Amino acid sequence: MADESTGVRSGTPTEPTGSQALAARITVVGGALAIGGGVAVTALTGSLPRSLQLLPLAASILILGVPHGAVDHLVLPRARGERVTRGDLAFVGVLYLVVGSLYAAVWFLAPAVAFTIFIGITLAHWGQGDVYTLVELASASHLETRSMRILTALVRGGLPMLVPLIAFPAEYAFVASALIDLFDPAAAAALDPIFATTTRLAVAVGFGTLVVFTLANGFLVADDRGPWVIDAVETLALLAYFAVVPPLLAIGCYFALWHSLRHVVRAMLLDDHARGAVARRDLPVAFGRFARDAAPLTAGAVLVFVALGFSIPATPATLADVMGIYLVGIAVLTLPHVIVVTLLDLEVGLWSP
Ligand SMILES: CC1=C(/C=C/C(C)=C/C=C/C(C)=C/C=O)C(C)(C)CCC1
Numbered sequence: 001m002a003d004e005s006t007g008v009r010s011g012t013p014t015e016p017t018g019s020q021a022l023a024a025r026i027t028v029v030g031g032a033l034a035i036g037g038g039v040a041v042t043a044l045t046g047s048l049p050r051s052l053q054l055l056p057l058a059a060s061i062l063i064l065g066v067p068h069g070a071v072d073h074l075v076l077p078r079a080r081g082e083r084v085t086r087g088d089l090a091f092v093g094v095l096y097l098v099v100g101s102l103y104a105a106v107w108f109l110a111p112a113v114a115f116t117i118f119i120g121i122t123l124a125h126w127g128q129g130d131v132y133t134l135v136e137l138a139s140a141s142h143l144e145t146r147s148m149r150i151l152t153a154l155v156r157g158g159l160p161m162l163v164p165l166i167a168f169p170a171e172y173a174f175v176a177s178a179l180i181d182l183f184d185p186a187a188a189a190a191l192d193p194i195f196a197t198t199t200r201l202a203v204a205v206g207f208g209t210l211v212v213f214t215l216a217n218g219f220l221v222a223d224d225r226g227p228w229v230i231d232a233v234e235t236l237a238l239l240a241y242f243a244v245v246p247p248l249l250a251i252g253c254y255f256a257l258w259h260s261l262r263h264v265v266r267a268m269l270l271d272d273h274a275r276g277a278v279a280r281r282d283l284p285v286a287f288g289r290f291a292r293d294a295a296p297l298t299a300g301a302v303l304v305f306v307a308l309g310f311s312i313p314a315t316p317a318t319l320a321d322v323m324g325i326y327l328v329g330i331a332v333l334t335l336p337h338v339i340v341v342t343l344l345d346l347e348v349g350l351w352s353p
């Protein structure tokens with residue numbers, strides 16, 4: 001069905017199909033809920049206690065967040081129009097086992113290094129997800145070159161990873177310690193220079209320059225200014241969002257309703273049944289299909305979190321410890337997930353336009 005094509009191989013943006021148009025609307029609604037909800041809660045409550053700020057992140061264990069990666073064993077064959085074979089399952093299983101174990105070992109041996117890697121992976125991965133949505137669902141003509149796509153990925157990933165560092169250094173340091181202390185309470189001090197005013201100032205100037213340069217360049221090269229406006233509005237809205245909403249709350253809402261929802265929609269468009277349901281505007285069926293596909297490995301991920309909780313040197317005693325275990329678990333599962341998503345990107349030519 002050419003009408004339902006989800007390929008971007010041509011490099012030339014095409015008119016979105018019916019299911020893509022609805023998919024794009026879903027991402028806009030999710031994004032507006034995350035940003036509107038986060039800003040409204042912050043405006044109404046001032047500074048919410050951490051235990052309440054953590055609620056969206058906690059919900060992401062079962063809602064959208066963890067499940068978005070739990071279909072990794074299905075997406076590649078579906079993107080190729082093939083049936084899912086035992087070989088596909090084995091490939092993703094071994095990938096998760098090998099890459100996840102190696103990276104878990106880094107957490108045990110050098111937790112401050114592992115944390116820094118985590119921030120870098122997340123920056124690249126959340127950036128790559130937004131580039132996919134802009135190219136595929138918003139038909140962004142200003143992202144026709146690989147260099148514009150890479151710049152945009154750095155901007156989009158930098159918003160959640162760098163703006164909180166500039167705006168909320170104490171919260172950022174708290175989260176860094178919560179994760180690192182699980183393995184070695186002395187190790188977090190190595191990251192102190194990152195939170196120094198001069199470092200944050202340099203990050204602010206460097207990242208601000210990148211944002212302005214990327215948006216200005218996009219404006220100049222865009223054939224169609226509509227998608228560029230979407231890109232610019234989203235970028236500035238996320239910039240403001242991460243600058244004012246306390247990061248635990250901000251990241252929790254963003255992870256579920258921005259990054260994960262966008263990937264869930266992408267996965268639904270790759271599945272014949274879910275895509276058909278989206279085309280019929282039957283969202284309960286589309287999300288139901290996704291939930292069924294994601295359920296077994298979401299449960300598997302929860303087992304990984306529990307196993308991690310038992311393996312760390314410390315005995316988890318506080319909410320910060322539990323949050324730390326969840327985030328380290330996500331980190332370990334995210335590295336293989338990034339490899340699958342990158343293969344998926346390559347499948348549709350996202351990085352060779
Ligand atoms: C919670 C939190 C942080 C880190 C969150 C990260 C790094 C989350 C990564 C999630 C991933 C990779 C999900 C999978 O797609 C920061 C930025 C230190 C700031 C303080 C709050």
Ligand SMILES: [Fe+2]
Pocket residue numbers: 068069125129259263337341
């Ligand atoms: Fe992801």
